[in-house]
Structure formats: structure tokens, C-alpha cells
Amino acid sequence: xxxIFIAFVRKELYHILRDPRTLAILFGMPVALVLIFGYTVTNxxxxxxxxxxxxxxxxxxxQLIEHLTASGNLKLVxxxxxxxxxxxxxxxxEVKMGIVIPAGFEDDFFGQxxxxxxxxxxxxxxxxxxxxxxxxxxxxxxxxQNKNGSSGARPYLVSTETRMFYNxxxxxxxNFVPGTVAxxxxxxxxxxxxxxxxxxxxxxxxxxxxxxxxxxxxIILGKVTPYAVLSFIDAIIILFLGYYLFDVPVRGSLVLLxxxxxxYLLVALALGVLISTKAPTQQVAMMxxxxxxxxxxMLLSGFLFPIASMPHLLQxxxxxxxxxxxxxxxxxxxxxxxxxxxxxxxxxxxxxxxxVLLTGAWRNFQVVYK
Amino acid sequence: xxxxxxxxxxxxxxxxxxxxxxxxxxxxxIVQLIILSYAASNEVxxxxxxxxxxxxxxxxxxxxxxxxAADRFILVDFPASVAQGDEMLQTGEVxxxxxxxxxxxxxxxxxxxxxxxxxxxxxxxxxxxxxxxxLNIIIQSFNQELRSDLKMVSKGGLSPALINTxxxxxxxxxxxxxxxxxxxxxxxxxxxxVMLLTAMNVVREREIGTIExxxxxxxxxxxxxxxxxxxxxxxxxVLMTVGLTAAKLLFDIPMQGSLWIIFAYCxxxxxxxxxxxxxxxNLSDTQQQALFTTFFFVIIFILMSGLFTxxxxxxxxxxxxxxxxxxxxxxxxxxxxxxxxxxFWDVIYHFRVTVVLAVLFNxxxxxxxxxxx
Numbered sequence: 065x066x067x068i069f070i071a072f073v074r075k076e077l078y079h080i081l082r083d084p085r086t087l088a089i090l091f092g093m094p095v096a097l098v099l100i101f102g103y104t105v106t107n108x109x110x111x112x113x114x115x116x117x118x119x120x121x122x123x124x125x126x127q128l129i130e131h132l133t134a135s136g137n138l139k140l141v142x143x144x145x146x147x148x149x150x151x152x153x154x155x156x157x158e159v160k161m162g163i164v165i166p167a168g169f170e171d172d173f174f175g176q177x178x179x180x181x182x183x184x185x186x187x188x189x190x191x192x193x194x195x196x197x198x199x200x201x202x203x204x205x206x207x208x209q210n211k212n213g214s215s216g217a218r219p220y221l222v223s224t225e226t227r228m229f230y231n232x233x234x235x236x237x238x239n240f241v242p243g244t245v246a247x248x249x250x251x252x253x254x255x256x257x258x259x260x261x262x263x264x265x266x267x268x269x270x271x272x273x274x275x276x277x278x279x280x281x282x283i284i285l286g287k288v289t290p291y292a293v294l295s296f297i298d299a300i301i302i303l304f305l306g307y308y309l310f311d312v313p314v315r316g317s318l319v320l321l322x323x324x325x326x327x328y329l330l331v332a333l334a335l336g337v338l339i340s341t342k343a344p345t346q347q348v349a350m351m352x353x354x355x356x357x358x359x360x361x362m363l364l365s366g367f368l369f370p371i372a373s374m375p376h377l378l379q380x381x382x383x384x385x386x387x388x389x390x391x392x393x394x395x396x397x398x399x400x401x402x403x404x405x406x407x408x409x410x411x412x413x414x415x416x417x418x419x420v421l422l423t424g425a426w427r428n429f430q431v432v433y434k
Numbered sequence: 435x436x437x438x439x440x441x442x443x444x445x446x447x448x449x450x451x452x453x454x455x456x457x458x459x460x461x462x463x464i465v466q467l468i469i470l471s472y473a474a475s476n477e478v479x480x481x482x483x484x485x486x487x488x489x490x491x492x493x494x495x496x497x498x499x500x501x502x503a504a505d506r507f508i509l510v511d512f513p514a515s516v517a518q519g520d521e522m523l524q525t526g527e528v529x530x531x532x533x534x535x536x537x538x539x540x541x542x543x544x545x546x547x548x549x550x551x552x553x554x555x556x557x558x559x560x561x562x563x564x565x566x567x568x569l570n571i572i573i574q575s576f577n578q579e580l581r582s583d584l585k586m587v588s589k590g591g592l593s594p595a596l597i598n599t600x601x602x603x604x605x606x607x608x609x610x611x612x613x614x615x616x617x618x619x620x621x622x623x624x625x626x627x628v629m630l631l632t633a634m635n636v637v638r639e640r641e642i643g644t645i646e647x648x649x650x651x652x653x654x655x656x657x658x659x660x661x662x663x664x665x666x667x668x669x670x671x672v673l674m675t676v677g678l679t680a681a682k683l684l685f686d687i688p689m690q691g692s693l694w695i696i697f698a699y700c701x702x703x704x705x706x707x708x709x710x711x712x713x714x715x716n717l718s719d720t721q722q723q724a725l726f727t728t729f730f731f732v733i734i735f736i737l738m739s740g741l742f743t744x745x746x747x748x749x750x751x752x753x754x755x756x757x758x759x760x761x762x763x764x765x766x767x768x769x770x771x772x773x774x775x776x777x778f779w780d781v782i783y784h785f786r787v788t789v790v791l792a793v794l795f796n797x798x799x800x801x802x803x804x805x806x807x
Contacts, residue, residue: 085718089726096734099476104752105743112746154604155776157766160746180600187603187615188773190477192744197601198567222542222577225440226552226566229523234559257599259722267641346721347634351458354467354630363473368742372480374471392526395557 068278069166070209072286077243080290094248094298096304101240109381112196115150115159120169128181130209137199141325146426147184154186173211193312200218230399237310242394243367245302246387248333250361252295255353257288257336262349280429288333295332299325317402321394327414328390334421335386341428361387389413437653441661449665461565463623470619471685474742475611478564483507486519491539497550497576501532505777508658523555530554530565542580566603576740604652605690605773611687617772618741620677621764624700625707626732628670632711633728635662636803637718659800663708670704671697690775698780699767702788706760710797716802735761 081087114132118125121127133140141159144150164182166172172179183200185193211333230236264270273283300322306312314321335357343349362368364378365387372378384386389410396402450456483501487494501507510528515518519531535550542548550573556562589604606613639645648658674697681687716725738745738752739761745753756762763784770776778785 071439083723085723086726093730093733097737100734100737104748105737110747115587151604155770156773157770183601185601185603186774187606187609188604188769189744190603190609190611190642193603193606194609197603201601215604217654222548222550222573222580224550224570224573226554228554228556228559228562231556231559231562234556234563236559238556239558259725262769263720263722270639301803320801347452347638348458350630350634350721350725355458355462359466359470363470370478370558372482373477378469378473381611384653396526399557402524406525 065282067299069282069286072278072282073289074287077290077293080294080310086151090252090294091298091301093251094244094302096307097105097244098241098302101244102237102310105236105240109110110137111139112137112161112192114138114157115139115144115153115162116149117140117144117150117162117164119167119244122166122168122170123128124170124173125165128169128204131210132203135203138203150184159186160189160192161200163200211405222298235310235312238399239312239367241302241306241312242391242398243365244306245299245394246302246328246365246367246390247297247358247361248302249325249329249390250335250357250387252298253288253291253329253332254336254339254357255350256291256335256347257333258339258343258353259346260287261337262346266345284337284429288337291336292329292333295329296325301327312398314373314398316403317399320407321397321406324390324393324397324411324414327411327418328386328393331386331414331418331421334418334425338421338425338428341425360385364388365391367391374403384417386414436552438657438661441653441657442664442727445665447659449669453459453462459627459669460676462527463627463760464676466623467616467619467680468684469676471616471681473611474615474619477611478561479506481507481530481565481568482510482528484511484513484519484522484531485509486513486516486531486533488536489534493539493542493548493580494534496579497534497573500576500777501569504568504572506565519553523553526555528555529562530569532569541713586674603686607683613687613773614769615741616685616687617768618739620674620681621703621768622672622736622761624674624677624704625761625764626736627673628666628704629707629711630725630728631660631669631716631734632666632708633718633724634721635666636712636715637721637724640719641721655800655803659712659796659803662712663705663796666708666711667701668705671700674700680713687772689772689778691771695771695778695781697766699764699771699785699788701762702785702792703764703767704796706788706792709792709797709799710760713795713802716799716804735759739764739765741765757787758791760788760791 071104080090116129118129129140132138138161142153144162146154147164150159153159153162162184164184165365166180166182169179169181181204183197187193228234261270264273266289274280276283278286297416303312303314307314336353339352339356340349345353360381364371364374364382364385366382367387371382371388374382392410392415393407397408449459481805485498485499485501498509502509511522513522513531516531516533519533521527522528523531531553533553535549535551538548538550552569553567554562554566559734603609636645639648653661678693678696680687682689710731714727714731715724718727736757738748739759740756741761745756745762748756767781767784
């Protein structure tokens with residue numbers, strides 16, 4: 065039986081590997097994702113475009129502008145004369161923030177010892193607006209300190225000493241590498257398997273396979289094993305790229321990590337099989353996996369957006385997303401160097417999910433083919 | 435013309451006959467829109483906090499009160515030692531451990547310097563720095579309060595010159611994330627759905643063999659392509675209308691600009707996307723191939739569209755790569771017109787680029803369609 069099974073897997077594997085395009089996507093997709101996340105997906109801001117409305121036109125205001133643009137993070141794109149012009153620049157997406165320096169800025173500053181510089185942010189993008197405003201506020205505060213010099217008594221100060229644990233450089237990669245592994249495994253294992261089996265059904269070849277002397281379970285296993293192998297290789301590629309390009313370490317046990325990658329991979333495969341037992345055509349299988357697997361894995365696993373900030377209903381839904389637990393496991397082992405005891409709970413949950421999904425898939429399968 | 439109408443009719447019959455696909459094309463995207471708009475928020479709230487208080491003075495209590503009053507934090511526990519706090523960080527029970535060291539108050543009044551420690555779980559760098567920043571704002575205002583108490587006691591000399599920086603947030607003063615996400619997500623969903631459906635369409639006919647029947651009819655290439663395009667364009671527009679209505683009813687998203695611009699742009703954009711979908715379909719031998727090729731593009735399109743992270747923050751070379759990305763233009767037009775009330779001339783750039791893309795992709799689609807194999 066084992067021999068037949070291996071032969072069957074080999075045939076399926078050849079079938080996949082023969083098509084260069086599928087192959088390119090199987091291995092190109094993870095590489096592309098890691099590179100995109102690593103190099104382009106960032107919430108930091110650089111070169112934010114800024115408009116300045118300078119009603120003062122005095123020496124101090126030029127010094128302030130010089131100070132603001134010297135850092136390189138703010139890019140002075142245009143000088144406007146009225147707030148209406150500023151609004152126009154916002155609407156045409158030319159600038160993200162306007163800095164208004166009021167008339168008599170220098171006199172106010174040295175005379176009344178108090179001056180107002182107004183910051184107007186395009187808040188369609190809330191986080192960007194907040195970060196940009198607080199950055200400009202900080203820059204203006206240091207400008208003010210420079211101007212005041214070292215005169216004045218030392219104030220009473222509460223200073224904070226902040227230590228960033230597990231990721232002192234605040235590298236985005238520490239977050240996206242585990243997330244990408246979770247995403248790719250779900251994508252390839254679950255979507256690919258759901259499609260392959262649905263394809264056999266759609267073209268009618270499933271019936272042919274089922275009347276063959278092979279037991280159905282071997283057929284299903286034979287169909288999914290190649291994808292399991294390929295996606296396991298993908299996981300290793302991602303971890304490898306993460307380590308060499310973005311310095312994401314595996315501080316804990318690599319063996320434990322890979323063992324749990326295998327468990328998560330089985331959960332994904334079970335999901336794929338479950339979907340394909342229900343879906344009559346490839347199109348339906350595709351839409352189902354896309355909307356019930358891919359999107360939730362990207363959005364509700366805590367990978368892109370913090371779960372704690374979601375409404376309670378979505379927080380509950382996030383508890384049935386396998387990727388959420390898998391990402392916890394990965395982060396614990398890779399970044400916190402945690403051992404078995406720290407990952408026991410999420411592992412148990414994944415294991416229960418696996419049992420439930422397999423039972424469901426098996427039931428469906430029997431309903432359809434008995 | 436007659437032939438074109440027939441083929442459009444045929445496509446519609448095929449679409450409506452497929453009972454499984456109809457809800458997929460209508461209900462699912464709307465549900466998506468709703469869920470995504472709620473989920474896709476970069477807001478940082480409910481930061482779980484543990485406070486190690488080694489000082490037990492009035493000042494320490496004041497700080498704790500201030501933190502408890504802020505709604506961004508959940509105070510989980512007061513561990514007895516820093517080591518215990520560390521452990522809570524390790525197990526993921528808390529996100530931040532704040533330590534008020536012993537003799538904090540004494541140091542503050544005697545040495546004019548009190549020190550507070552924050553230990554932050556920084557695996558997600560952005561969340562960590564935003565969370566720590568919120569905490570720092572509270573600590574700063576606590577500091578101000580202590581200082582103003584002191585001022586009442588001792589009259590200070592001349593105060594240093596000050597620059598006030600009042601800030602205002604235009605177009606979205608409450609910093610509502612749904613206003614920002616919903617229009618972008620809608621643009622993205624419409625694009626993806628249409629692109630996937632068309633990409634799998636021609637190849638499906640080829641896979642199940644019905645393409646042979648079309649090949650023996652006297653229909654022309656361009657009629658065939660148009661006949662495939664128009665129904666999906668219609669579906670995209672319907673989805674857009676339903677999605678906009680849902681977004682208005684549920685999230686009350688602002689509609690500052692003209693909806694005509696939105697729909698006009700939608701037509702142009704969908705034409706481009708349909709062309710790309712058909713092109714992929716023509717080049718694929720199986721639905722699976724078509725699907726994965728589309729997927730490859732869609733994922734790159736989404737991540738580099740400015741939907742979740744700003745395009746301005748990308749490196750220059752990546753910003754150029756967003757030019758042929760239809761989703762990036764769609765997201766930008768939706769946000770500008772709906773939230774800021776941009777007019778046609780403000781977004782003309784996106785129209786121009788997308789028209790070029792539409793012509794390019796559709797030409798490729800017509801050229802690559804081999805009627806006779």
C-alpha cells in the first residue's frame with residue numbers, strides 16, 4: 065500500500081512540477097512577499113510632503129523652516145499664500161501637512177515670549193497625520209530649546225527610560241516574517257488543495273479515481289501530500305530570507321519550530337480538503353478559500369492590525385483563525401526563545417482544530433461519495 | 435451589433451444560472467467590506483499594562499490614577515517585583531511593564547530628576563512605539579502637574595520663550611479609521627472580484643470545451659472580447675453601488691465630492707482590470723494557472739496600493755512600481771473624492787494613467803486571443 069501511495073504522490077508531484085508557471089508562483093510568491101514586506105510595506109514616514117504658509121517672512125521664521133527641513137524627513141513641496149491654496153494642495157494630494165507661521169512670529173517669540181505655529185494635517189489617513197504632527201511638534205520644540213539656549217534653571221523632570229524587549233531596533237521584519245510564513249502556508253496548502261480536488265470533480269475525473277482500486281483516503285492524501293512538501297519548503301525559504309536579509313533570528317529551538325510548522329500545515333490542508341468536499345467547481349472553491357481563508361488570515365490574525373483594537377465581535381472571530389495561534393507560536397520560539405511550555409496552549413488549540421476539521425472533511429466526503 | 439448582444443445575453447444567463455457564484459459575487463464582498471473596515475485599523479488601544487510600584491508615595495499614586503483614567507490602557511496587575519513583570523511580558527500577558535522605582539518621589543524633589551522605566555514588548559515595532567508614546571504623553575502631563583504644584587510654592591523667574599503648536603486635523607477631525615479604510619477597501623474589493631472572475635472566464639470555457647462552439651460561430655475577436663467585458667463591468671458597477679450604499683449607511687462615510695467622478699473612474703478602472711484579467715485568461719491553460727497568476731498580481735497590487743501603508747513611505751523605486759497598479763489609483767481616487775471632495779481636475783492624473791493602462795491591457799487581450807487554435 066505504501067508503495068502505491070508513494071507512486072501516487074510522485075505522479076502528482078510530477079504533475080505540479082511539470083508546469084513551470086505554477087512552479088514559478090509556488091516559489092516566487094513567498095520570495096516576492098518577503099521582499100515587498102521587507103522593503104516597501106512600512107508605516108514610518110520619510111520625505112513627507114509639506115506646504116508652508118509663511119505669514120511672518122522674518123528671520124526667525126526662515127530659521128524655523130530651515131530647521132524643519134534639515135532633518136530630511138519633511139520635504140517642503142510648496143509655499144502657499146492662503147489656506148484656500150493649502151486646501152487645493154490637499155485635494156490634489158500634493159501635500160500631507162501645512163505649517164502656518166503667523167505674522168509677527170519673531171516679535172511674538174522674543175517680545176511676548178510666546179508664539180503660535182499652527183499645524184494642519186490631512187487626516188484622511190489618521191495614523192500618518194498623528195505621527196507627522198507629533199514629529200513636527202518635536203522638531204519645533206527642539207528649535208525652541210536651541211533658541212532659548214542653556215539659559216534658565218534646570219527644571220524638575222520626570223524622565224522615562226524605555227526598553228524595547230525582543231526587538232530593540234523596532235524592526236518591522238520581526239513581525240512580518242512570522243506573519244508571511246502563516247499566510248503562505250495557508251495560501252498554498254489550503255487554496256491549492258481545495259482547487260485540485262474541486263478540479264477533479266469539475267472535470268469528472270474524481271469519479272474515475274474513486275472507482276479505481278485505490279481507497280479514497282489514499283487518493284486524497286496523495287493529492288495533498290505534494291502541496292504539504294512544497295509549502296514546507298516555502299516556509300524554510302521564508303525563514304532563510306528573513307534571517308539573511310532582515311536579520312530575523314530563530315532564538316529558540318529550530319526543531320520545535322519546524323515541528324509546529326508541520327502541525328499548522330496539516331490544519332491548512334484539512335481546511336482545503338473540507339472546502340473542496342463542499343465546492344462543486346473550482347470557481348466556488350477559489351472564492352470560498354479566498355474569502356474565508358486568505359482574507360481572515362491576513363486581517364484577523366493580528367499580523368497586519370492589532371487584534372486588541374478590533375470590536376469585540378471580531379476579537380471573538382479571531383479566536384477561530386488558526387494563523388493567530390501559529391503566529392503566537394512563531395513569535396514565542398523565534399523572538400522570545402521560549403520553550404515548549406510557552407507554546408503548549410496554542411499548540412493544543414491547533415491540534416483540536418485539526419481533529420475537528422478532519423472529522424468534518426471525512427463526514428462530508430462520505431456523504432458525497434457513498 | 436446583434437451578435438454582440440447575443441453573447442452578452444449568453445454571459446448573463448451563464449452568470450445567473452450559477453447559483454453558487456451569485457452570492458459569492460454579491461453578499462460575500464459586502465460582508466468583507468464591513469468586516470475589513472472594522473478590522474483594518476492601525477489604532478492602538480487596550481494596551482495591556484502591568485505596574486511595578488516600588489515607591490508607594492502620593493506622587494506614584496497620582497501617576498497610577500492618571501494611567502487608569504486613560505482609556506487606552508488596561509491595567510492588568512501590580513506585580514510585586516520587576517522579575518515578575520518580566521515574566522508577564524514573556525508569557526504575553528501584558529504588553530508593557532511600567533516600573534516606578536523606590537525613592538522615585540524623593541529623587542524628584544531632591545535631585546530634580548525622577549526616573550520611570552518602561553519595558554515594552556516590541557515584536558510589533560509600530561504598536562510598541564505608539565503604545566509607549568501614549569504612556570509618555572501621560573507621564574509628561576503628570577510631570578507638568580508636579581511642576582505646577584511646585585510653582586505655586588516658589589515664584590519662578592522669567593519663563594523661557596515658548597512656541598505653541600496647536601494642530602488641526604482636516605477632512606477627518608475625529609481620526610476615524612473607517613472613513614479612511616472603507617472607501618479604499620471598496621475600491622480594492624471591486625477590482626479583485628472583477629479581475630478574478632474575468633481571469634478565470636475564458637480559460638474555463640477552454641477547459642470545459644465550450645470554447646470550441648464559440649470558435650465555430652462567425653463572431654469576431656473584438657465582439658467576443660467585448661461580450662466578455664461588458665457583463666463583468668456591469669457586475670462591478672452594481673457591486674460598487676451596493677458597497678457605497680452600505681458604507682454610507684453603516685459607517686456614515688463622508689461623500690464630499692461628486693459620485694459621478696467615482697463612477698466614471700470606476701468604469702475606466704474596471705475596463706483596465708478586465709483587460710488584464712482577459713489577458714491572463716488567454717495565456718493560461720487551466721483555471722488553476724489563471725487563478726494563481728491573478729493571485730500573484732493581486733497580492734502585490736494590494737500590498738503596494740497604499741491601502742494599508744502609505745505609498746509615500748515606500749522607497750522611490752517601489753513608488754514607480756505603483757504607477758501600473760490599478761488598485762493604487764482606485765484607492766487614491768476613492769479617498770480623495772469621497773473624503774476631501776476633490777474634483778475631476780484634482781484627480782485627472784489617475785484618469786490619464788488608467789486610460790493608458792486600459793488601452794494597453796485590452797490591446798494585449800485582443801491580440802492574445804487565438805480564436806483558431
